[in-house]
Amino acid sequence: xxxxxxxxxxxxxxxxxxxxxxxxxxxxxxxxxxxxxxxxxxxxxxxxxxxxxxxxxxxxxxxxxxxxxxxxxxxxxxxxxxxxxxxxxxxxxxxxxxxxxxxxxxxxxxxxxxxxxxxxxxxxxxxxxxxxxxxxxxxxxxxxxxxxxxxxxxxxxxxxxxxxxxxxxxxxxxxxxxxxxxxxxxxxxxxxxxxxxxxxxxxxxxxxxxxxxxxxxxxxxxxxxxxxxxxxxxxxxxxxxxxxxxxxxxxxxxxxxxxxxxxxxxxxxxxxxxxxxxxxxxxxxxxxxxxxxxxxxxxxxxxxxxxxxxxxxxxxxxxxxxxxxxxxxxxxxxxxxxxxxxxxxxxxxxxxxxxxxxxxxxxxxxxxxxxxxxxxxxxxxxx
Ligand SMILES: Cc1cc2nc3c(=O)[nH]c(=O)nc-3n(C[C@H](O)[C@H](O)[C@H](O)COP(=O)(O)O)c2cc1C
Ligand SMILES: CCCCCCC(=O)C(=O)O
Numbered sequence: 138x139x140x141x142x143x144x145x146x147x148x149x150x151x152x153x154x155x156x157x158x159x160x161x162x163x164x165x166x167x168x169x170x171x172x173x174x175x176x177x178x179x180x181x182x183x184x185x186x187x188x189x190x191x192x193x194x195x196x197x198x199x200x201x202x203x204x205x206x207x208x209x210x211x212x213x214x215x216x217x218x219x220x221x222x223x224x225x226x227x228x229x230x231x232x233x234x235x236x237x238x239x240x241x242x243x244x245x246x247x248x249x250x251x252x253x254x255x256x257x258x259x260x261x262x263x264x265x266x267x268x269x270x271x272x273x274x275x276x277x278x279x280x281x282x283x284x285x286x287x288x289x290x291x292x293x294x295x296x297x298x299x300x301x302x303x304x305x306x307x308x309x310x311x312x313x314x315x316x317x318x319x320x321x322x323x324x325x326x327x328x329x330x331x332x333x334x335x336x337x338x339x340x341x342x343x344x345x346x347x348x349x350x351x352x353x354x355x356x357x358x359x360x361x362x363x364x365x366x367x368x369x370x371x372x373x374x375x376x377x378x379x380x381x382x383x384x385x386x387x388x389x390x391x392x393x394x395x396x397x398x399x400x401x402x403x404x405x406x407x408x409x410x411x412x413x414x415x416x417x418x419x420x421x422x423x424x425x426x427x428x429x430x431x432x433x434x435x436x437x438x439x440x441x442x443x444x445x446x447x448x449x450x451x452x453x454x455x456x457x458x459x460x461x462x463x464x465x466x467x468x469x470x471x472x473x474x475x476x477x478x479x480x481x482x483x484x485x486x487x488x489x490x491x492x493x494x495x496x497x498x499x500x501x502x503x504x505x506x507x508x509x510x511x512x513x514x515x516x517x518x519x520x
Contacts (some may be wrong), residue, residue, distance in 0.1 A: 143450045146474035157308040158220045165417040166300030172417025175448030178425035182457050183516040187503030196506040201465050207237040208492040213446045213467035214265035216245030221476040227256035232484035234260030249319040254285040263289040270369045279383045295392030297370035300419040377405040394429040396436040409442045434462030452494025460514040
């Protein structure tokens with residue numbers, strides 16, 4: 138099979154993964170309007186290419202949080218890579234290391250943070266954190282990733298509750314018995330003895346057993362591999378200060394979609410913002426992330442780095458996001474398609490193809506390096 142573009146990997150993954158796994162990776166919330174708009178929105182944006190600018194030499198390198206990466210495309214946190222490939226996140230980490238880009242490892246990884254950093258000891262890894270009702274869980278994770286040499290904590294703020302993904306409910310999606318959320322191995326028992334306030338096992342319940350807003354039937358079945366409803370829906374801006382008190386690592390906030398929240402994020406001292414709607418898996422009806430980017434970039438005015446994820450599938454999508462002010466983009470689903478195709482090699486191919494396309498788009502638009510990409514490339518009358 139000749140793999141030419143990211144859609145080829147999507148097709149392969151759809152044909153080869155078990156249906157429940159495919160459905161889980163592909164899922165959007167409710168009617169999937171936001172998930173689908175994440176892709177279509179790029180196609181509404183037109184570019185204004187410049188000519189005769191000697192693009193014989195092009196350079197895609199950039200920096201994020203002061204670290205150089207070979208191209209402005211990183212790997213967004215996605216859960217459960219071992220559903221797609223036997224050693225899952227370890228292969229993902231090796232691919233990111235080989236390509237010299239950033240991998241944001243999910244809390245809901247099927248390899249532990251230690252296994253991931255050991256698999257790719259020279260890779261640039263950030264850790265994606267959820268905040269738990271029992272704060273000791275989050276605290277321990279932060280201490281572990283700091284000890285392991287992760288370079289930033291990415292706090293996901295768009296999951297006070299899990300979005301309603303219809304096929305996961307229909308399929309009664311669960312991790313198969315041979316897989317688990319490795320970061321929680323043995324940790325619940327320890328944490329219970331620290332505080333005794335939350336029995337995490339009781340909290341392994343379907344988000345869809347919610348009875349009314351904010352209340353759960355804790356007798357429901359496990360859905361996303363454990364501890365699902367132990368996420369703290371009361372998380373608020375003051376928790377940024379709590380997280381800052383735990384770590385010296387830069388804090389990147391993931392899931393911002395408005396200028397108001399971007400301003401609050403900067404005021405609360407975060408070091409970066411990921412404009413994201415969680416791949417359309419949370420609030421259906423929210424904006425495509427590329428459509429939310431401009432107001433956030435305008436508000437932030439360069440005070441912190443702004444990144445974006447959601448719907449990036451081609452090099453020209455990357456170019457458009459950078460032209461609208463993103464310092465770097467991150468990809469989610471394409472990485473699990475790459476894993477399903479050929480593990481580490483598949484993820485490397487995904488990154489290579491996307492970067493080749495980006496380099497070509499950049500050159501065809503008349504840009505020799507990423508610092509030459511700016512808003513003049515965007516045809517605003519068509520926005
Ligand atoms: C299967 C899957 C699992 C995800 N798991 C997480 C997660 O554990 N933590 C998180 O912050 N975001 C998670 N996300 C959201 C991604 O980080 C990212 O926002 C989204 O996938 C980007 O959109 P894309 O898939 O169109 O590239 C997940 C997304 C998918 C598709
Ligand atoms: C308690 C939330 C579990 C969600 C698992 C990972 C995720 O974020 C997703 O979108 O799926």
